[in-house]
Amino acid sequence: MPTISEIAAHFPIESQSSVRDKQFLLAVRRLLGDCAPSYDYLEVGSFLGGSLAPFLGDSACQSILSIDERGKILPDERGALFDYAGITTQSMLDRLRQAGLATTKLTTHDGPIDTLPPSDRRFDLAFIDGEHTDQACFRDFLWALPMMKADSIIMFHDSSLIYKAIRMIALLLRKDGRPFTFFKNGDSEMSAIFLGGLSRCDLGLYFEAGEECDDFYASSELSVLEHNVRNRVRSDDDGERLTSFTIDPPKPEKAYY
Ligand SMILES: C[S@@+](CC[C@H](N)C(=O)[O-])C[C@H]1O[C@@H](n2cnc3c(N)ncnc32)[C@H](O)[C@@H]1O
Numbered sequence: 001m002p003t004i005s006e007i008a009a010h011f012p013i014e015s016q017s018s019v020r021d022k023q024f025l026l027a028v029r030r031l032l033g034d035c036a037p038s039y040d041y042l043e044v045g046s047f048l049g050g051s052l053a054p055f056l057g058d059s060a061c062q063s064i065l066s067i068d069e070r071g072k073i074l075p076d077e078r079g080a081l082f083d084y085a086g087i088t089t090q091s092m093l094d095r096l097r098q099a100g101l102a103t104t105k106l107t108t109h110d111g112p113i114d115t116l117p118p119s120d121r122r123f124d125l126a127f128i129d130g131e132h133t134d135q136a137c138f139r140d141f142l143w144a145l146p147m148m149k150a151d152s153i154i155m156f157h158d159s160s161l162i163y164k165a166i167r168m169i170a171l172l173l174r175k176d177g178r179p180f181t182f183f184k185n186g187d188s189e190m191s192a193i194f195l196g197g198l199s200r201c202d203l204g205l206y207f208e209a210g211e212e213c214d215d216f217y218a219s220s221e222l223s224v225l226e227h228n229v230r231n232r233v234r235s236d237d238d239g240e241r242l243t244s245f246t247i248d249p250p251k252p253e254k255a256y257y
Contacts (some may be wrong), residue, residue, distance in 0.1 A: 002026055014050055030110060043064065
């Protein structure tokens with residue numbers, strides 16, 4: 001497990017991820033390094049370049065494509081809007097270079113993944129961390145999947161927000177008969193789908209125990225509901241936001257009489 005100072009060295013740029021998230025990214029990097037001498041990395045949603053840094057700095061990573069629809073006010077499953085205006089691709093490149101990272105292996109695309117020109121490039125690792133709505137995450141996955149090699153990994157950030165997209169992705173892969181393993185990192189917002197031969201990898205060698213799928217889905221549902229109540233519901237009595245409330249599990253009701 002990398003120490004805090006090792007993590008700081010791999011992530012010299014501010015990133016919207018926790019220490020546990022960063023440890024997960026480094027563990028995936030180690031797993032890939034054990035499987036092949038080199039790999040190619042696709043990132044959807046790069047912001048300041050924080051999550052690009054450990055891959056730019058890894059000599060085994062031979063090419064990176066960063067896709068980011070810049071300058072948007074993003075909807076989010078929490079029922080809030082997040083303003084990303086003001087950060088451009090150029091400002092990200094400047095920060096990466098200021099951090100001493102060469103950007104020669106990095107190409108960028110300003111726009112959503114479904115506007116990417118057709119290409120033969122294929123990737124070993126993808127990170128979906130753009131707009132955190134189920135619909136956008138599902139779209140990003142649908143377009144990323146054909147760009148992946150048969151044995152590859154697709155990671156997700158803010159997994160508890162886009163858990164419904166993850167459920168649909170799992171259904172799609174099952175229906176298509178594609179071998180895969182889903183892993184949700186414990187105490188972290190990172191999760192990943194291991195495709196093809198990598199689905200048979202001994203994940204215990206790289207990650208601490210993951211979260212049970214059903215527990216992850218149930219706690220995510222509750223968390224998304226809580227966020228929506230806090231962000232969108234006001235009391236009819238005083239117009240104030242609700243700060244104290246209880247969310248009950250769904251009650252069975254007779255569907256017909
Ligand atoms: C949560 S931030 C990414 C954080 C980054 N991965 C990190 O760890 O530091 C989300 C990014 O997604 C970008 N974005 C918004 N809509 C997008 C879309 N449709 N496709 C790709 N990126 C998008 C935003 O501009 C923002 O830079």
